[in-house]
Amino acid sequence: MVLRAFDRVLLSCAAFAMAMLPLAAAAQSAKERPDGPPKHHLEKPLDQPPTPPAKLPRVGGDQTRGLDFLFGALKAAPDEASAKHVEARIWALWTQTTSDTTALLMARSKVAMDAKQYDVAVKLLDAVVKLRPDYVEGWNRRATIYYMQNEYARSLGDIEQVLSREPRHFGALAGLGMIMQELGDDKRALDAFRKALAINPHLDKVPDLVKTLSEKVEGRDI
Incomplete structure (x- = not known):
């Protein structure tokens, strides 16, 4: 039984590694460009990937069970206001930590980020x-x-680190789509945006990006 369980773990790890290969290849490609990434013919689709709201609700209890419930509620949300309420609770669970040191570093990184002191924020992170x-x-x-x-x-x-720990992270998936679009890889951008929308159908501007990229990648319906 132990060997079977170990085999299942190995298979899961192998499957995840295969899924991450395109992402790793894209990262290496971007790193090796002598003049940096090419400028895409479109402006940046969003100023930045989706981020938590300024004020997060208080949450408690088991994070895994709480997230499972909230992701179901997010898909079933009847309107935008309800969806944003659920989304804020998901961000709150992702952001919470039992470490006071981590909480302090995150708070300071947010202050530095808001002040556009990006190098300071990166060091804190x-x-x-x-x-x-x-x-x-x-x-x-x-x-x-x-x-x-x-x-x-x-x-x-x-x-890649985010998605290896939380494959449902719609913010990271949307960010992946934005980078792929910036690099001119519309097919991978479309795939990432679709995955983000499948998890959170209420993401701002992403449905429009999916529509535009679908027409470019797959052509218009006749």
Whole structure:
């Protein structure tokens, strides 16, 4: 029985590694460009990937069970206001931490990020991911800052870390789509945006991006 369980773990790891290969290849490609990533013919689709609202609700209880329930509620939300309420609770669960040090570093990184002191914010987040590598929002916030600095290879690396821990992270998936679009890979951008929308159908502007990219990649319906 132990050997069978071990085999299942190995198979799961292999499947995840295969799924991450395109992301790793894209990161390497972006890193190796001598003049940086090419400028896409469109402006950046969004200023930055989706981020938590300024004020998050208080949440408690088991995070995994809470997230499972909230993701179901997010898909079933009858209107935009209800969806935003559920989305805020998901962000709150992702952001919460039992470590006072991590919470302090995250708060300071947010202040630095808002002040556009990106280098300071990155150093604070370096400490977060070193202290708590399983804390998803440390990786996600740093990925967002790297995106805003046009450091796409580094952002992709952090997105990979996020999705390995939380495959339902619609913010990271939307960020992945934005980077792929910036790199001119509309097919992968469309795939990432569709995955983000499948999890959170109420993401701002993403449905319009999916419509535009669908017409480019797959052609208009006749």
